[in-house]
Amino acid sequence: LTIHASSHDYEVIIEEGIRHELLNYIASDYRKVLVITDDKVSNIYLDDVVRGLGKELDVHTSIVPSGESSKSMRQYERLLDACVEVQLDRHSLILALGGGMIGDLVGFVASTYLRGIDFIQMPTTILAHDSSVGGKVAINHLKGKNLIGSFYNPVKVIYDTETLFTLPAEEIRSGYGEVIKHAFLSSEEWCSNLLQVSLDNISSEQIKDDLMKGIKVKAGIVESDEREKGIRRYLNLGHTLAHAVESELGYGKITHGEAVGIGLWFALRVSQRKLDASLPVDRYRDWLKSNHYPFDILKDLEVDTLLKRMKWDKKTVHQKINYVLLNQIGTPCVVELSDQEIQTDLNLFIK
Numbered sequence: 001l002t003i004h005a006s007s008h009d010y011e012v013i014i015e016e017g018i019r020h021e022l023l024n025y026i027a028s029d030y031r032k033v034l035v036i037t038d039d040k041v042s043n044i045y046l047d048d049v050v051r052g053l054g055k056e057l058d059v060h061t062s063i064v065p066s067g068e069s070s071k072s073m074r075q076y077e078r079l080l081d082a083c084v085e086v087q088l089d090r091h092s093l094i095l096a097l098g099g100g101m102i103g104d105l106v107g108f109v110a111s112t113y114l115r116g117i118d119f120i121q122m123p124t125t126i127l128a129h130d131s132s133v134g135g136k137v138a139i140n141h142l143k144g145k146n147l148i149g150s151f152y153n154p155v156k157v158i159y160d161t162e163t164l165f166t167l168p169a170e171e172i173r174s175g176y177g178e179v180i181k182h183a184f185l186s187s188e189e190w191c192s193n194l195l196q197v198s199l200d201n202i203s204s205e206q207i208k209d210d211l212m213k214g215i216k217v218k219a220g221i222v223e224s225d226e227r228e229k230g231i232r233r234y235l236n237l238g239h240t241l242a243h244a245v246e247s248e249l250g251y252g253k254i255t256h257g258e259a260v261g262i263g264l265w266f267a268l269r270v271s272q273r274k275l276d277a278s279l280p281v282d283r284y285r286d287w288l289k290s291n292h293y294p295f296d297i298l299k300d301l302e303v304d305t306l307l308k309r310m311k312w313d314k315k316t317v318h319q320k321i322n323y324v325l326l327n328q329i330g331t332p333c334v335v336e337l338s339d340q341e342i343q344t345d346l347n348l349f350i351k
């Protein structure tokens with residue numbers, strides 16, 4: 001699968017066990033590689049990856065603590081130090097091995113070191129099918145997520161689906177929150193297939209297929225709107241409430257994709273009310289429930305504080321909230337909702 005971006009086209013390769021033969025997929029003109037990963041992923045996969053790069057290359061590694069708090073100025077600076085220390089130059093490559101946290105942090109390092117050197121995304125979470133394409137890289141500021149970043153595309157995305165089998169259950173749910181969002185943005189058939197899937201015993205074939213489809217949907221949207229001026233906003237389906245829930249609960253209490261799964265349910269219900277859309281809202285709720293998405297946490301949240309958070313979300317402009325809704329599966333639209341409407345919907349939703 002080739003992704004077209006204004007800077008360059010890049011390939012996405014999805015294959016089981018590909019980490020063992022990485023060298024075959026990396027251009028031969030790199031002299032030095034810095035592999036950056038987090039301390040959970042490094043325990044399981046770093047040795048494989050280093051071996052997979054072969055003996056000819058000059059391979060260095062750098063490890064950051066796992067978790068969202070590493071998407072920080074501090075780790076960014078530490079990693080730049082590492083780049084300088086091992087003397088990466090324009091012929092060097094940075095390899096980001098990990099989930100979306102690593103992809104965002106390392107991508108930002110790669111985009112600024114020497115005004116940008118090549119980097120490869122090697123996603124190890126399902127969620128990272130979303131973060132590894134589209135070219136957005138960033139770190140967090142105390143005042144908000146992803147406030148410091150740039151648009152910078154990898155030279156390749158190499159997905160070893162074998163690594164996904166060590167993910168804890170909540171990370172599988174998290175990834176599938178974004179997968180099912182991509183399904184609702186694109187295809188009735190894919191949606192009904194997913195709504196029959198149980199995440200407890202999902203097959204590797206299914207995962208591979210869903211990652212490919214999800215990346216295609218995301219790439220299709222991003223290719224026609226790289227800088228988020230128009231239809232790229234559709235990718236925020238489910239996210240306005242998700243961000244509010246995440247920040248209200250405090251990061252770490254719920255995964256991003258779990259919050260998106262719940263936010264998507266809200267978006268479907270509002271679409272039903274406001275647009276008279278015919279959507280499988282109840283079936284979707286049952287799917288969330290049987291896959292243990294933690295929507296009980298909604299009970300502890302206040303409508304007014306959620307509304308405030310939704311308005312603070314940096315993606316909203318002016319007074320009213322621009323909400324991504326669905327006219328039907330595969331046909332998103334952006335609708336302005338008043339505070340009053342959101343309040344009423346949230347009240348009905350949270351009960």
Ligand code: NAD
Nearest residue numbers: 040066099100101102124125127128130131136163166167
């Ligand atoms: P993550 O990278 O923090 O990974 C989640 C957890 O899983 C971590 O504890 C990690 O150590 C562990 N892990 C990763 N791979 C594993 C494996 N194979 N086996 C066992 N454990 C593993 O989080 P994530 O959910 O992948 O990504 C979330 C981040 O992605 C957020 O920072 C978010 O802002 C960002 N994001 C960016 C974009 C974008 O367009 N750039 C889009 C969506 C999300």
Ligand code: ZN
Nearest residue numbers: 178239256260
């Ligand atoms: Zn998301």
